[in-house]
Amino acid sequence: MRLxxxxxxxxxxxxxxxxxNNPIGNKIPMALGAFVSPQHGFxxxxxxxxxxxxxxxxxxxxRDRVAIYLDDRLVPHIFAQNDEDLYAAQGYIHAKFRFFxxxxxxxxxxxxxxxxxxxxxxxxxxxxxxxxxxxxAERALEEMEKDTLLKKVYDxxxxxxxxxxxxxxxxxxxVEYKILNISPEPWSNLRTALLLKxxxxxxxxxxxxxxxxxxxxxxxxxxxxxxxxxxVPDSLSPIVPKGTPFARPAIQPVIPASAxxxxxxxxxxxxxxxxxKPNPNNGSNNWVMGGSRTKSGAPIxxxxxHLELSLPSIWFELQLTDNxxxxxxxxxxxxxxxxxxxxxxxxxxxxxAQRDVKDYYEIKFRDGKxxxxxxxxxxTPTQLRLEEIxxxxxxxxxxxxxxxxxxxxxxxxxxxxxxTHHENLAVRWTAHDPSNEGRTFYKLNRAKNYRDxxxxxxxxxxxxxxxxxxxxxxxxxxWQQGKFPVRWHKQGIFVMPxxxxxxxxxxxxxxxxxxxxxxxxxxxxxxxxxxxxxxxxPYYIPGSYITPRGIxxxxxxxxxxxxxxxxxxxxxxxxxxxxxxxxxxxxxKYTRENDLNADAKRFLQIFKDWDxxxxxxxxxxxVYQVWMDSLKTTIWNDELHQVSPAAPMPDEQILTxxxxxxxxxxxxxxxxxxxxxxxxxxLTTALNKASLKLAEAEKNNKLEWAKFKNTSIFHLxxxxxxxxxxxxxxxxxxxxxxxxxxxxxxxxxxMIVHLTQETEAYAVYPAGQSGNPGSPYYDxxxxxxxKGEMYKLLIMKPGDVTHDRIKWKITLSPED
Amino acid sequence: MKTLIAIILTAIFSLVLxxxxxxxxxxxxxxxxxxxxxxxxxxxxxxxxxxxxxxWGLYSFWIDRANESILSTRIAxxxxxxxxxxxxxxxxxxxxxxxxxxxxxxxxxxIRPGKSRRDSENYYQNKFGPx
Numbered sequence: 001m002r003l004x005x006x007x008x009x010x011x012x013x014x015x016x017x018x019x020x021n022n023p024i025g026n027k028i029p030m031a032l033g034a035f036v037s038p039q040h041g042f043x044x045x046x047x048x049x050x051x052x053x054x055x056x057x058x059x060x061x062x063r064d065r066v067a068i069y070l071d072d073r074l075v076p077h078i079f080a081q082n083d084e085d086l087y088a089a090q091g092y093i094h095a096k097f098r099f100f101x102x103x104x105x106x107x108x109x110x111x112x113x114x115x116x117x118x119x120x121x122x123x124x125x126x127x128x129x130x131x132x133x134x135x136x137a138e139r140a141l142e143e144m145e146k147d148t149l150l151k152k153v154y155d156x157x158x159x160x161x162x163x164x165x166x167x168x169x170x171x172x173x174x175v176e177y178k179i180l181n182i183s184p185e186p187w188s189n190l191r192t193a194l195l196l197k198x199x200x201x202x203x204x205x206x207x208x209x210x211x212x213x214x215x216x217x218x219x220x221x222x223x224x225x226x227x228x229x230x231x232v233p234d235s236l237s238p239i240v241p242k243g244t245p246f247a248r249p250a251i252q253p254v255i256p257a258s259a260x261x262x263x264x265x266x267x268x269x270x271x272x273x274x275x276x277k278p279n280p281n282n283g284s285n286n287w288v289m290g291g292s293r294t295k296s297g298a299p300i301x302x303x304x305x306h307l308e309l310s311l312p313s314i315w316f317e318l319q320l321t322d323n324x325x326x327x328x329x330x331x332x333x334x335x336x337x338x339x340x341x342x343x344x345x346x347x348x349x350x351x352x353a354q355r356d357v358k359d360y361y362e363i364k365f366r367d368g369k370x371x372x373x374x375x376x377x378x379x380t381p382t383q384l385r386l387e388e389i390x391x392x393x394x395x396x397x398x399x400x401x402x403x404x405x406x407x408x409x410x411x412x413x414x415x416x417x418x419x420t421h422h423e424n425l426a427v428r429w430t431a432h433d434p435s436n437e438g439r440t441f442y443k444l445n446r447a448k449n450y451r452d453x454x455x456x457x458x459x460x461x462x463x464x465x466x467x468x469x470x471x472x473x474x475x476x477x478x479w480q481q482g483k484f485p486v487r488w489h490k491q492g493i494f495v496m497p498x499x500x501x502x503x504x505x506x507x508x509x510x511x512x513x514x515x516x517x518x519x520x521x522x523x524x525x526x527x528x529x530x531x532x533x534x535x536x537x538p539y540y541i542p543g544s545y546i547t548p549r550g551i552x553x554x555x556x557x558x559x560x561x562x563x564x565x566x567x568x569x570x571x572x573x574x575x576x577x578x579x580x581x582x583x584x585x586x587x588x589k590y591t592r593e594n595d596l597n598a599d600a601k602r603f604l605q606i607f608k609d610w611d612x613x614x615x616x617x618x619x620x621x622x623v624y625q626v627w628m629d630s631l632k633t634t635i636w637n638d639e640l641h642q643v644s645p646a647a648p649m650p651d652e653q654i655l656t657x658x659x660x661x662x663x664x665x666x667x668x669x670x671x672x673x674x675x676x677x678x679x680x681x682x683l684t685t686a687l688n689k690a691s692l693k694l695a696e697a698e699k700n701n702k703l704e705w706a707k708f709k710n711t712s713i714f715h716l717x718x719x720x721x722x723x724x725x726x727x728x729x730x731x732x733x734x735x736x737x738x739x740x741x742x743x744x745x746x747x748x749x750x751m752i753v754h755l756t757q758e759t760e761a762y763a764v765y766p767a768g769q770s771g772n773p774g775s776p777y778y779d780x781x782x783x784x785x786x787k788g789e790m791y792k793l794l795i796m797k798p799g800d801v802t803h804d805r806i807k808w809k810i811t812l813s814p815e816d
Numbered sequence: 817m818k819t820l821i822a823i824i825l826t827a828i829f830s831l832v833l834x835x836x837x838x839x840x841x842x843x844x845x846x847x848x849x850x851x852x853x854x855x856x857x858x859x860x861x862x863x864x865x866x867x868x869x870x871x872w873g874l875y876s877f878w879i880d881r882a883n884e885s886i887l888s889t890r891i892a893x894x895x896x897x898x899x900x901x902x903x904x905x906x907x908x909x910x911x912x913x914x915x916x917x918x919x920x921x922x923x924x925x926x927i928r929p930g931k932s933r934r935d936s937e938n939y940y941q942n943k944f945g946p947x
Binding site: 041045050 | 831834835838839840842843857872875876879880882883884886887888889890891893894899904907908911912914915918919921922925926928
């Protein structure tokens, strides 16, 4: 042999194999050799266009055979003989099409992103742990498993998921695993609980502004504070129709004697900004038209939840049939049941309640150590929870979180960088309390009438939602259900003293006193994240309400009669900018044209010609929105930045009403200038400022609203995989418009259900059933959604096996 | 002819081993074939390279056609290959080929007769004449 050459080439070969079998630095996260190997790498995820999904297999724990039919949209129609088998099959199918999503989302919920993304994710992970996400999931799990029926369901679901995952060879893993160089982790009931807590955080993690309000009280008088942050808008169209009487409250909370000095005291400040705040636009629309309003005489229900749009979608469409009946709708991969949908008797939908269910308490630790805190006159031991955060490419971090009677001490000097204050703040969050939301969905999926619906809602505590309802027997209803604390006036909008129990929540509003309505005279109901009730409701209910969409929906529904499904579809896609139209005359009247620069004058003309619609081609909408954003900062920044961190921006509805009614408001004045500015000044200044951004957009041919907005839907891994996204979608709309599409947020599911004898239903969502970026089913619904169209749903009956839309069959058999 | 056989056998065995073993079994395949088919070193490298190049190139091309380049377009953007599926297929084939070639060369050096003292004496005699 040629010894020397042999040794050299062998070393080079082995070295090269090793190099290509591992990540290379930070730029190449995958094992390149394995990644491009046609038999092992991403090529194995390139699904043939005519892929055959037929399959027969057995999974452990099944009692009987389950048949899963896939239609031409890859929607599974599952037929089982009992509920356990049904949910085992749902677990299997969820895993088959979306396991990476389930895995990633629950790792993120548990604060385990650093394992995958390295040190840059440590702050996020710490935030999740300190918020008590895993703690909340553990408590929920305990409660879920006490319910024998639900425990069987969750066990079956987990079995189904794991039956799929454990059957995979590494080359069959999703492409994301190969890119990130990680492996799938088995499912557990705890992970289902984590998914539910992820939803809770998404929907109630950002519906309070308590930290920022605490600082805001230092710069505003109580009257100003109320005017900016507490007023019930006059234009409100509440969920419960105005004039509905409310029962006397069962619980009358008592305000502590020390409140003026220890709570309302403007000198009491905090140094923290809320970390990782969920999108305040996480809201939705739903409405229901009773038989008196529809052409057919049967109710029509519509719902579109507004969430961060992603690929794959947070939703997965399917139909579940067992021996008790069928349910069809949107499900959440990671959880059994249909979450939004209908069955043979009823339909339901949900929108976010936006209620404040998270408060903060100031904690005094002993001697700067966290093992004890001052409570009710003595040093009380905390429970220390060691959170180990594994970090890719680094040493694990141990974060010690102290738990008090209120909850985890999330903010303290070791987390966040305080300026002069070193407050320790514990979080009291309803999501920490044991709960069993699954029972609600289990029952709702099988509900036959209004009574069943109300009974199902009993077990629903977090996150608070507006459940809209319609039945084939003609009932329409809405119920804002959740566990909402009873608050004395203004309790919880500031940080509260945590040295005794006098500031603790004094109870929860009983379910029957939560806002609800059944068969109102006007024949329709709607919710769009607005405040649920008018000011006559006897409880104090702070929240991050969004007002304009509710106004718009109510106006339009009230004017409709003889309604058909297509009217509802057009309303879901409505681009009418109610706020913009209302403000147009004010802007035009008060802007001083002579003080505008040349560009601004041109944009003013465009604004004059604007028809008030946020259409994709509209230039007027762009001018309006950029001007309005500029106006907000012009008016508010001088006031809000008097404290650090800054006070929160008041809700847009407050500003809108101020501009319409109060042309001499003191807030128009810039407190940092000697001159006393008025409405004309701020409008003119704002347009001049806005003209810079608008001119830039115009230069790049991006003045049209859809081009300016650049609505894009990203893969869950976001910037790491830009080519997995769909960008620049030609859609209009905005967060305060019925068709609430912002930049990458909006209607994540659109559904219309017509409760005729033979149910007629339509739906669409901006993604696809498959989570595989290599599949033609990854994003095939997006164009339909973009055009405002919807698919007619195949509500499959057992005899429909020969329907021409049914393409494939998966048979799951018991193991013998 | 030998080279052609070596190329074909390397291609076949790379794919066969790949069914049961991890991706780097292409190295084993190329190494093994090169032990069995004696060639000069350049031919050995070439047949190892081309064997895997063809196996990986054709297989990925076939997959890509059936998938209508949905995934390859995306991956070719992820790895900076300009979003071009053809480049990605080429990249795949070349990467595999490189491993194949180097492995085959190693195998070749193992079986090629080495330079003995006698050979080096012959070398001097042939070059400079007898001492």
